[in-house]
Amino acid sequence: MAALFSPFRLGGLELANRITISPMCQYSAVGGSMTDWHVAHLASLALSGAGLLVIEATGVEPRGRISPEDTGLWSDDNEAALSRVLDRVRAVSPIPIGIQLAHAGRKAATYSPWTGSGSVPDEKGGWDTIAPSAVPFREGWRVPRAMTRADMEAVRDAFVAAARRAARLGLRYAELHFAHGYLMSTFLSPLSNRRTDEYGGSLENRMRFPLEVAAAVRAVWPAEAALAVRVNGSDFTAGGWTPEEAGVFARALRDIGMDGVTVSGGGVDPRQEIQAGPGYQLAFAEHVRKVSGIPTTTVGMILTPRQAEAIVAEGKADLVALARAILFDPRWPFHAARVLGIDLAYPPQYDRADPKHWRGGDLLLAGLSD
Numbered sequence: 001m002a003a004l005f006s007p008f009r010l011g012g013l014e015l016a017n018r019i020t021i022s023p024m025c026q027y028s029a030v031g032g033s034m035t036d037w038h039v040a041h042l043a044s045l046a047l048s049g050a051g052l053l054v055i056e057a058t059g060v061e062p063r064g065r066i067s068p069e070d071t072g073l074w075s076d077d078n079e080a081a082l083s084r085v086l087d088r089v090r091a092v093s094p095i096p097i098g099i100q101l102a103h104a105g106r107k108a109a110t111y112s113p114w115t116g117s118g119s120v121p122d123e124k125g126g127w128d129t130i131a132p133s134a135v136p137f138r139e140g141w142r143v144p145r146a147m148t149r150a151d152m153e154a155v156r157d158a159f160v161a162a163a164r165r166a167a168r169l170g171l172r173y174a175e176l177h178f179a180h181g182y183l184m185s186t187f188l189s190p191l192s193n194r195r196t197d198e199y200g201g202s203l204e205n206r207m208r209f210p211l212e213v214a215a216a217v218r219a220v221w222p223a224e225a226a227l228a229v230r231v232n233g234s235d236f237t238a239g240g241w242t243p244e245e246a247g248v249f250a251r252a253l254r255d256i257g258m259d260g261v262t263v264s265g266g267g268v269d270p271r272q273e274i275q276a277g278p279g280y281q282l283a284f285a286e287h288v289r290k291v292s293g294i295p296t297t298t299v300g301m302i303l304t305p306r307q308a309e310a311i312v313a314e315g316k317a318d319l320v321a322l323a324r325a326i327l328f329d330p331r332w333p334f335h336a337a338r339v340l341g342i343d344l345a346y347p348p349q350y351d352r353a354d355p356k357h358w359r360g361g362d363l364l365l366a367g368l369s370d
Ligand SMILES: Cc1cc2nc3c(=O)[nH]c(=O)nc-3n(C[C@H](O)[C@H](O)[C@H](O)COP(=O)(O)O)c2cc1C
Pocket: 022, 023, 024, 025, 026, 056, 057, 100, 177, 180, 230, 264, 299, 300, 301, 302, 321, 322, 323, 324, 325
């Protein structure tokens, strides 16, 4: 029995296997509302055989979007558009679906990857940004306004309101995006948080606002679903957030009743130095899991079935999240099952492609590097 294909209980959610699909921005929304692209994209991934499909970073308020083309969940229109997409996807697949709720902070109002780079000016649809301190992400980028207590309450309430909408749509998992240099990770990191009030300075102070937001969402998120947080394991920058701090934060998240963490890294400081290779963030996840005991997802170049299997079997992480590998190969879990000797049921429409019915499947798996 492959550990990768064993079930796992995350909060109130029963997952059929340990493979999750990491949230991936598609920059294809209009006014925060999903479009037909999202139907095609999410339906394709819903047929992958993974245990959980997580919808991209979704802005809890308009100024919290990374780009003008990001999805959002602040309005009835956004909710109706998401509901339409969910209806289509659920019509073809029983996969549990979750969503990542996000606020981009000082990295908001930037161009989407294929439309430009850096801050979008007001006259081209950009907007004012907020952050713990009035320090831009990099030179030439928009300078954020340092948040007041009222701003913090507004952001907390926006997370709660979006979570209520997500719960109402029957989403089974929500992941609060507290990583990658977006708003919450800029509170957590000493490189971006220069506050001198009770929300800056010590680790306890830097964690205070993210924990307030997490607790407020916990209070409205259904117990029969799962609620997790994506955290950085490191800023990959001298003087920045560390795996040890991530471990302390994960313990605090567990203590307020969060069901899991996904351990990622980077994005807070442009001076970061990342040596990206297979499993390059796994050590952070392993540390966080060990010191906090909270169910932990690792992400970052999880590429091969045996690599993923070893991670779970050796107890380094409970779940593996795939991003680029599963965009590259949207049937990755089916292929992994074959490699690991597991009989994973294909959708009946695709059953003839199951390698147990034709030699071509195994020849393809063996020959992809030819
Ligand atoms: C197209 C694309 C969009 C992404 N969007 C998000 C996102 O919305 N939220 C997030 O936390 N990470 C996002 N990421 C990062 C991935 O979720 C993942 O953490 C990262 O790509 C490393 O995993 P990988 O090596 O499997 O791609 C994105 C990555 C890609 C490739």
